[in-house]
Amino acid sequence: MSEFTEERVLALARRAYREGSAKFEVVSEKCALLVIDMQNEFVKPGWTPYWVPEATRQVPRIKKLIDHCRKRKIPVIFTVFSETHNYLDRPKTGASMPNRYPELKIDQSSFFVKGQVWHELAPNSDEIVIHKPSYGAFYDTPLETILKNLGKDAVIIAGTLTNYCCGMTVRQAYERGFKVICGSDVTSTDDPDMQEPELKVLRKGFAKVLSSDRIIELLK
Amino acid sequence: MSEFTEERVLALARRAYREGSAKFEVVSEKCALLVIDMQNEFVKPGWTPYWVPEATRQVPRIKKLIDHCRKRKIPVIFTVFSETHNYLDRPKTGASMPNRYPELKIDQSSFFVKGQVWHELAPNSDEIVIHKPSYGAFYDTPLETILKNLGKDAVIIAGTLTNYCCGMTVRQAYERGFKVICGSDVTSTDDPDMQEPELKVLRKGFAKVLSSDRIIELLK
C-alpha cells in the first residue's frame, strides 16, 4: 500500500492550510500596495447594506500600512467601484448574484456612483485610483501594465472584502506571476466566520499571508 | 440612525452565503460541462500526496453527470495539468507555494507529466482536453474562444479541487460574463472542512451552486 493514505494526505493539507508559508522573499523595492475598495459604500457605518463593519475597524491599521509604504516610496494604488461606462462594463451575471440583496426593496441608485475612498484613507493627488468593473482588480483594467511600468513584481493586498475583491485580486496577481503578500488583519469580510477560511485557501496556494505588523517589519 | 446596523448587515450576508441563489435560468442548449483536473494525480488512491479521496468517491456521480450531458449533446470539456512548455508556462511563484509539499523528500518528477484523466471518466476521442498551466482553466488557454465557437454562454463546473482549480475557473467564467453553475457534490477538496466555506463564497457572488441531481434535472 502507498504511503499516501487518506489520513496522511488530509494531515498534509491541513498543515499547509494552517501553517504554510510561500517560500519567496519580500523585497521592498519590488512591491506595490493595493488598497482594495476601501470606499464609502463598504466603510461608512450604516450607509448601505454592503457595509463591512470590520473594514471600518481596520481603517487605522490600513492607514498605518499606507503611511509606512509612502515613507518607503512603495507605490500605493487604490481601487474602487464607481459609475463607469454606464455600468455596462460589469460581468453579465453580476446583477443576478445574491450579494446584491435584491430582496431589499430599497433604492440603490446612489451606491457605487462616485467611488469615493473613505476620507481617512484618501489617496494623495499623485496616487493611482483604478475604477475597476469587476471583483478582480486586474480584469479589464491596466493594473498589470501599471505594475510593469513601475518595475514591481510583488503586490501587497489590503482592503475589503477578503473573499471577493481582495481574494480575486490575489488570485489574478498570482496567475500573472506576481509575488503576493496578503494582509491577514488589514483585509475584512462581511461575516467574520468567513475570514479565516479564505485566508487558508490563499495561504496554501496563492500568497504569503502575514499580519500588517509583520509586513511593515519586512518592508524596511 | 441607519437601518443598516451591524446586526442587520451580518444577517443579510449570512443568509446570502447560506441560501442565496443566483437569479438566472439554466438553458440546456447554452451550457458546456467543464470537468476539472479529474486526473490520476488527484484521483488514483494513494499515488501522490495530492490525492483527493473525496474526488475518488465522487467519480460515479461525475460519470453520471458526464453521461447525461453527452446524451443531451452538451459539450464536455476536460482540463488537466501535464508537462507543457517544459513547465515554463506556470505562474512564477507556484513552485514556492505550501501546496507543493516541499517538506516531503520525495521524487515528484513523475507527477503531472501525462495529464491522464482517470480511466473511468476518460474523454471520448472527439472531446476537448485542455492542458492548462494554472489553476484557472481560462488563463493562458483558448477556453473562452472554444466556448464562443460552441455558442455557449453558461458553464457547469465539476472536478477537483473545489477551492483551487474549480473555484478559480468559476471566478474566471463569471468575470468573462458566463453563467456559472457549480456542482456542490461533484466538486471536492483535500480537507472536507474547506468544501462548504468555498461553496458559500461562490454561491453568494459568483455562481449558482446546485447538487448534481438538480443540475441533471435542469438539463432536460
Add this chain to the structure above:
Amino acid sequence: MSEFTEERVLALARRAYREGSAKFEVVSEKCALLVIDMQNEFVKPGWTPYWVPEATRQVPRIKKLIDHCRKRKIPVIFTVFSETHNYLDRPKTGASMPNRYPELKIDQSSFFVKGQVWHELAPNSDEIVIHKPSYGAFYDTPLETILKNLGKDAVIIAGTLTNYCCGMTVRQAYERGFKVICGSDVTSTDDPDMQEPELKVLRKGFAKVLSSDRIIELLK
C-alpha cells in the same frame, strides 16, 4: 511538380489582398460602431504634429455614419487617448517610438490630456467613451465586456489612424471572435500612401472592408 508554383501563389495572394471579401453577413442588430480616436489632437487642423488632415476631411462622412447608427439604435462607442493613471498605463516602449517625434523640441504636455472628441462628432451623453491606454481599444479595457453586455458580435470601425489604433482594434476584435467591418473611407492615416496597404492586409485576413455608403446600405 506541384500545382502551387511561385506565380500561382503570388496571384492568389494578390487577388485576395485586392478583391477579397470576408464571407459573413452584416446583421444590423448585432453591430456596434467604434469611433476610434477622433479627438482634437488628430482632427483639429494644425494643433499638433499628430494632426491627420484626412481625418479632418472625413468628419462629415463619419458624422453621417454615426447619425445613421444612432437612428438604427446601433450603439456608438468612442475611444480616446487622455491622461489616465498618470500615463503609467501605457505600453512600456511607447515613448521610445518614432511616432512620438522626439526630434521636435516642443512642449507636448498639453496633448492627450483631456481626450476630447472633435466637437462635430461629440458623443451623446448616454454614449460610452473609452479612455484607452494603448493603440488597440480592447487591450486593458472593458470593451469586450461592454460588447458582450450589449449582445453584439460585430463591430464597425471608423476613425484614425487606420494603421495604428484602427488596425490594432480590428485585429483584436478579430481575435476575440467578432465580425469586423472596417470602413475604407472613414478611416485615415498620416500618409495617404499607407492607407491602401493597411486596408489590403485587413481585407485579406481580418475584416470586411467596405465604403461607408455600403456600410450604411447594409445597416438597414
Add this chain to the structure above:
Amino acid sequence: MSEFTEERVLALARRAYREGSAKFEVVSEKCALLVIDMQNEFVKPGWTPYWVPEATRQVPRIKKLIDHCRKRKIPVIFTVFSETHNYLDRPKTGASMPNRYPELKIDQSSFFVKGQVWHELAPNSDEIVIHKPSYGAFYDTPLETILKNLGKDAVIIAGTLTNYCCGMTVRQAYERGFKVICGSDVTSTDDPDMQEPELKVLRKGFAKVLSSDRIIELLK
C-alpha cells in the same frame, strides 16, 4: 497659423515610417527569439496555396540567427499552427477570410494538422514550441508567462508572414510592454510588395526594425 501644416505633418510621418528607430537598447541577456510559423505549410515549395517562397529563401538566414542565439544562450521559441482542440480554438471568422482561398476546390484537410517546423530549422528537444490558435502568438497562449519565467523583456521576431502572424505578434508584444526587435530580412510575406509597407508601420510605432546581420551584431 500653426507651425503644423499639412506638408509638415506629412513630412514628419514619412520620415518616421522610413527612417525611424525606436529608442531602446538591445540587451542580449533580456532577449528571446521567436521563430513564427516556419512550418511546412508555408515553407515547403509548392505543397500548399499558402506557400511563401520568400520564407523558403530566408531559411539559411533564419538558421544563422537561430544558431547565433543558441550559442549566446538566448532562448529560441517556435510557433506553429496545428490541429489543436479540434480547431475550435480559432477566431470565429477566421474560416470566412479571403486568405483561406475558398475559391480553390481542393482538399485542405491535410494542412495545418501536425504543425511541423521546416526540417532545416527544427527545434532542439529542449526548445519550446507553441501551438497557437490565432495569428498572434500571445493570444490564448502562455507566451507572456513563459517570457516572464525566462526573465526576458525583449523579443526578436523572425518568420512568416510578416503582415499576419509576425506583425500581430509584434503588436501584441509591444502592448504587453516588451521591447520588440523585428528582423527586416528574416520575415517574409506572400506578396513582396507588402513587405515594406508592413515594416514601415512596425518601425514607426511598434518595434525596432533591423536586418538580421545587425541583430546578430547587437546580440554579442
